[in-house]
Amino acid sequence: MNHSKNSVRKLTMLALLTAMSIVFARVLSISTGFVRFNLGSLPTLLAAVLFGPVEGFAVGAVADMIGGTLSGYAINPLITLGAGSIGLTAGLLWRALPNLRLGLRTQISVFAGHAVGSIVINSLALHLFYNYPWSVLVTRIPNALVLAAVNTVLVRLLLENKTIRGIAQ
Secondary structure, eight states, X not given: OHHHHHHHHHHHHHHHHHHHHHHHHHTSEEEETTEEEEOTHHHHHHHHHHHOHHHHHXXXXXXXXXXXXXXXXXXXXXXXXXXXXXXHHHHHHHHHOTTSOHHHHHHHHHHHHHIIIIIIIIHHHHHHHHOOXXXXXXXXXXXXXXXXXXXXXXXXXXXXXXXXXXXXX
């Protein structure tokens, strides 16, 4: 009975994080033409560190598919893979580095998630599917680094909150 209750609680939290990701990415977004600044990956990263890499991947991928559909975009599987990979990579590194202090562990996990998902996979998708030249795509790197830095600070602040830490238990 307790396992069932925990499973429902976990699914509810993951659904909430998915919804937050959609809102953060689609509504709370600043766009400067080609570069878009939003905190859509923050809930994905939280799912990854609180629940695990698979859960982080699921939140990122599902939020991308639902959010894109709601915005009228066709689902691009490589971009969805990139969104999920942010959570997967961050979650894997979070699990692999339990002995590091919180700040460094968070920084490595979040930056690697953004490097793999946003810089590498999403840039590859933009190049392959939409013919963006590499010279234009390189301008995405500073944006991803700024987002990673902001997300690192926010994830760490949230993890220092006892209520947030208790959610995953």
